[in-house]
Amino acid sequence: MRVPFVDLKKQYLSIKNEIDTTVQKIIDETSFIGGKYLKSFEKNFAAYIGAKHCIGVGNGTDALFVALKSLGIGSNDEVITAANSFIATSEAITMTGARAVFVDCDKDTYNIDTKKLEKAVTNRTKAIIPVHLYGQPADMDDIQEIAKGHNLYVIEDAAQAHGAKYKQKNIGILSDCACFSFYPGKNLGAYGDAGAVVTNNDNLAQKASMFSNHGRKEKYDHEFEGVNSRMDSLQAAILDIKLKHLEKWTDRRIAVAKKYSEGLKDTVITPIVLPDRRHVYHLYVVRVKNRTKVMKALLEKNIHTGIHYPIPLPFLKAYSYLGHKPSDFPVANSIKDEILSLPIYGEMEDVQVLYVTDQLRQIITRLY
Numbered sequence: 433m434r435v436p437f438v439d440l441k442k443q444y445l446s447i448k449n450e451i452d453t454t455v456q457k458i459i460d461e462t463s464f465i466g467g468k469y470l471k472s473f474e475k476n477f478a479a480y481i482g483a484k485h486c487i488g489v490g491n492g493t494d495a496l497f498v499a500l501k502s503l504g505i506g507s508n509d510e511v512i513t514a515a516n517s518f519i520a521t522s523e524a525i526t527m528t529g530a531r532a533v534f535v536d537c538d539k540d541t542y543n544i545d546t547k548k549l550e551k552a553v554t555n556r557t558k559a560i561i562p563v564h565l566y567g568q569p570a571d572m573d574d575i576q577e578i579a580k581g582h583n584l585y586v587i588e589d590a591a592q593a594h595g596a597k598y599k600q601k602n603i604g605i606l607s608d609c610a611c612f613s614f615y616p617g618k619n620l621g622a623y624g625d626a627g628a629v630v631t632n633n634d635n636l637a638q639k640a641s642m643f644s645n646h647g648r649k650e651k652y653d654h655e656f657e658g659v660n661s662r663m664d665s666l667q668a669a670i671l672d673i674k675l676k677h678l679e680k681w682t683d684r685r686i687a688v689a690k691k692y693s694e695g696l697k698d699t700v701i702t703p704i705v706l707p708d709r710r711h712v713y714h715l716y717v718v719r720v721k722n723r724t725k726v727m728k729a730l731l732e733k734n735i736h737t738g739i740h741y742p743i744p745l746p747f748l749k750a751y752s753y754l755g756h757k758p759s760d761f762p763v764a765n766s767i768k769d770e771i772l773s774l775p776i777y778g779e780m781e782d783v784q785v786l787y788v789t790d791q792l793r794q795i796i797t798r799l800y
Contacts, residue, residue, distance in 0.1 A: 435775050435784045437736040438617050442779040443681075450673045455666060464665050473668040474628070476675055480595075481604040483630040485637035488663030489644045492591045492613020495627035496524035496561070498661060499609050502629075502639040503585050505530050505558050512552050513561040513589070514544040514570075515744045515764040520613075521563055521589050522745050530558070534746045534754075536761040540704040542566065542717070542771075545763070546574035553578070559585035564593035564603055566740070567619070567685075567712040568705060572598050572606045587611060594620040595682045597710035604630045609640075614671055619685070619714050619778075620678050622667040681778030685713040688780050692716055695789035699796050701770075715740055719770040722799050726772065729795040735788055738773040 444451065458469065470488050478486035489495050505511060507529035513521050515534040522532040535552050538545045543565050560579055562570035572588075579586045588603060590596070591613035596603040604610035609631035614622040629640045642649060647658030689711070693702045701719035705711045717740065720726050727737050744764035746756040758765040774788060 433784065433787050434734040435736065435780075435788055437738055437773070437775050438777045439779055440616060440621070443777070446779065447673060447677065451670060454669045454673060458665050458669055465662060467665055469665040469672070470663055470668040473663075473672040473675070476672055477628060478630060480602075480675060480678075481610075481630050482602045483605050483610075484632045484634070485630065487629045487637060487640045487644060488668060489627045489629065490661035490663065491625040492611060492615060492627040493520040493524055494644070494659070494661040495611035495613065495629050496521065496587065496589065497527050498640050498644045498659070499587050499611055499629050499636075500524060500528045500530070500559070502636055502643050503559065503587075503608065505585075508556060509558040510554060510556040511559045511561060512549065512557060513745075514563045514565065515746050515761045516542055516565060516741060516767075517563045517589070517745060518591075518741060519745060519748065519750065520591070521561060522751070525561070531556075532745075532751070533557070534744075534756070534761065536763050537565075537767075539763050539767075541568055541570075541706065542767065543568065543570040544575075546571045546578070549575065550578050550581075553582050553584070557582065557584060559587055561587045561589050563589040563591075564596055566703070566717055567592050567596055567714040568703070569593060569596050569598040569603050569606075569709050569711075576606070591615075591618065592714035593712060594618065594714075595678060595710070596712045599708045605632060608633060609636055614667065619682060619712055620671060620674055623670050624664075624667055626663045626667040626671065628663070677778075682712050684778045684780070685776055686711070688776050688785055689713045689716050691782070691785045692718075692774060692776075692789060695786070696792065699793045700772075713776055715773045716776040717771050717773050719767060720772050720796065721770065723770060723772055725799055726792070726795055729799070730788075730791060733787075733791045735791060736775060739771060740773050741771075742768060744768055 474486040509530040586607035588610035614626040643658040647656040
């Protein structure tokens with residue numbers, strides 16, 4: 433049996449008629465940038481999140497960059513974020529001219545450790561970017577309390593958390609703004625790059641909309657220099673179609689994760705989900721010893737896995753100038769060689785879940 437890490441073809445086939453009809457319509461209309469398809473998705477995604485505004489942009493990295501710039505963050509500023517994330521989170525900070533300041537992750541959830549967060553605040557700190565890693569929300573109450581105490585902005589990196597909830601509230605409305613990625617493999621993925629900024633702040637929404645479109649309100653009327661980061665009509669329309677199916681797909685991810693956790697509870701370290709969170713399982717991450725051998729053995733059984741992320745951000749060559757050492761981030765350093773992402777997607781069948789579970793149990797028993 434073959435179990436891919438994600439099966440985008442299977443998802444496409446389940447909505448093929450809707451997708452093909454809409455894509456052909458856009459091509460026939462030659463309506464490729466802006467227009468009704470983008471407006472429709474922005475309206476519907478904002479409503480799904482429960483936010484007043486959604487600004488579609490070119491990708492998730494741009495969403496973070498646009499949000500930061502629209503909040504006035506730039507040279508000589510510092511922005512705090514998590515040590516365990518994809519480089520886009522910190523890269524967007526550096527793109528503004530600001531300095532990324534990393535905080536270690538929590539040993540249970542791998543999200544930013546709020547107990548260590550306040551120690552990272554300086555007189556140059558302007559914002560905090562918590563990452564809702566793997567699909568489980570960070571501790572937003574603690575983060576907001578610290579942010580308010582130091583007059584800091586909070587920008588949620590929700591690239592992996594479409595539909596996640598914190599204490600019954602949707603991710604995306606718990607901060608000044610939230611940034612989403614619609615990279616194809618995300619829980620809500622486009623057929624190319626796309627991203628969005630969502631916010632309840634009218635002024636921020638206007639600035640973000642203008643900044644992502646060359647700093648203009650009207651064509652050729654530029655109030656300031658911005659960038660060119662626009663979600664195209666094809667991606668917007670595809671996302672609008674897929675948004676209608678997102679809750680069904682999310683429920684299935686949660687069901688798959690539950691089966692994994694039940695089947696592997698005595699075999700590997702499975703995800704710890706806090707009781708006041710809705711974890712949407714963009715990734716199902718376990719911890720194992722001898723990871724390389726485990727991955728190789730799984731691949732021999734045609735089970736495809738991943739690592740998210742093998743090198744914590746502070747230890748990347750890109751950030752060597754910060755001079756960090758492993759003892760600065762003991763938790764991130766301790767888990768980096770053990771974390772392993774198992775296959776999970778909305779179309780995954782029970783027989784596939786059982787196969788992965790059985791094979792992993794056998795491999796662990798043999799290796800250990």
